[in-house]
């Protein structure tokens with residue numbers, strides 16, 4: 001039976017690379033919950049809604065439409081029908097998404113949508129609270145982590161490929177700040193579920209992580 005696979009952990013732990021590869025290999029939807037908070041952040045900035053305006057963000061979330069589409073090249077994120085896949089990957093949106101994701105009203109809207117998308121199973125749900133809050137009853141729970149230096153190095157390399165001019169020190173400082181925000185907020189902080197399998201990816205290649213987790217999901221699919 002197709003599973004709901006929960007992949008949580010801090011930024012740079014390897015969640016996205018793993019989730020993309022797993023979704024492709026198992027023919028599941030990559031339910032990228034972080035992309036949804038990023039789309040909310042972009043919509044808020046465009047609409048001039050302040051990132052701590054609880055009421056404004058609540059109203060905005062009720063009005064916007066976020067869709068995820070699995071395409072051969074990867075996941076496409078649609079905000080009111082517009083492809084915003086690339087636009088939501090800037091450092092500015094990273095920080096803004098961390099801010100809007102601390103607002104309970106925003107989380108309420110997103111968690112509802114995430115549960116709808118995952119209701120039938122067959123999803124690789126990637127985020128911070130998937131195993132603890134969104135799908136607490138799923139058996140396929142993984143928590144990825146790696147050292148801060150390694151996570152910052154990975155994100156720095158990713159940004160360099162996109163020709164961004166951030167220094168490694170900047171990337172590391174922003175990552176540390178974002179981890180603090182995501183772990184310290186009162187509503188659904190970044191946390192490993194008690195029954196999650198913890199995977200330290202510091203010294204693992206992406207392929208090793210995919211192999212290891214795909215095997216476990218296949219076992220669970222057998223029932």
Ligand code: DC
Pocket residue numbers: 011033034035037038094097098101102126127128129130178182
């Ligand atoms: O995984 P990401 O970097 O794309 O996520 C962007 C932000 O969204 C991150 O700083 C924390 C937040 N987030 C969250 O609060 N809950 C989730 N399930 C996923 C992301």
